[in-house]
Amino acid sequence: MIVADDAALFRVGVARLLGDAGIEVVAEVGDAPALLGAVAAHRPDAVLVDIRMPPTHTTEGLDAARTLAQRHPDVGVLVLSAHLEPHFALSIIDADSGGTGYLLKERVGDVDELTDALRRVVAGGVVVDPAVVAQLVGRRRVRNPLDALSDRERDVLAEMAQGRSNHGVGERLHLSEKTVEAYARSAFTKLGLVAGPDDNRRVLAVLAYLRG
Template sequence: TGPGRAWPGSAGRAAPPEAVVVDIRMPPTHTTEGLDAAARLREEFPDVGVLVLSAHVEPAYALELVEGGTHAAGYLLKDRVTDIEELVEAVRRVGTGGLVIDPGVVAQLVGRARAHSPLDDLSDREREVLTVMAEGRSNQAICQRLFLSPKTVEAYVRSVFTKLGLHQGPDDNRRVLAVLTFLRG
């Protein structure tokens, strides 16, 4: 728990648990107290695993719990706790630093509509030009690789910049910005 930080109620005598199980909706308001408690626990005791239980598939809460590549966290639907072996395994996994996400939540996250990306507006050929550009190649190298004339490559590059909203600025390197957009996309 770190110097000077004892587990609540331990008066400095006991080590914190390996894992804590909370319900998303807890008293007094039965809204998100459990999720709030999980966030506080993760902040104050990052080595303690936190398993959050919920009655409903709430992907936003699951994402909030595990955002940033977090470890030692879990989000399970309450109907999973009817299988005691699965619950024990989930507690064990978060207690040893693992990540547990209910399959129902994963299915909703995978099935949800993806936010629109400016890359979606690129034609296949513009995407090919940007892919070669992302390799660090010059326009001349793009010409050679894709068997295009220099004027055609220049037109595709301009179109990529326009579709990605990369307007010429005094300090901007639009080529680098386009590649960064491509790599994030």
């Protein structure tokens, strides 16, 4: 994989962390053009890119992620942000493509969570930081249909929106897979969402609803 961040210490530290976890880092770069060039040269399974890169430190990383989705759709892209910015996370989701994710930089310290997110985007999944999901789930609206959900259905929905399968949700919440399926069906019925066989589309549908 490739690590892209203009902060050299962070870049080197993440690369070492991933290396210790058994993930090969083939290149470390400090700006978006270098990232695009490195991907073309190395064709990695995934890239980890800071959302704010030189020269303006605004959305260069996000723009690079969009370019990679067009040029190299087989490469998983996990965008990192130092701040909770749901609108950026949703813009990634709106691309309607798998193999993408948005994670807060503070999660990088948890190597298990980071490597799990990377594996999911490599597998074509959608990963959204739990803090973003929590903010979306907790947002109030007039006649909020989420009010109809039980606490457990909310828990299942929040885990599902982070890109986890029924099996993964069950592991997180200590529930059987059949119980998760039951909660999911109930929640989808209450929210008017159609549960399909494609986990990616299911996650996108849930997040599309939550952002509305």
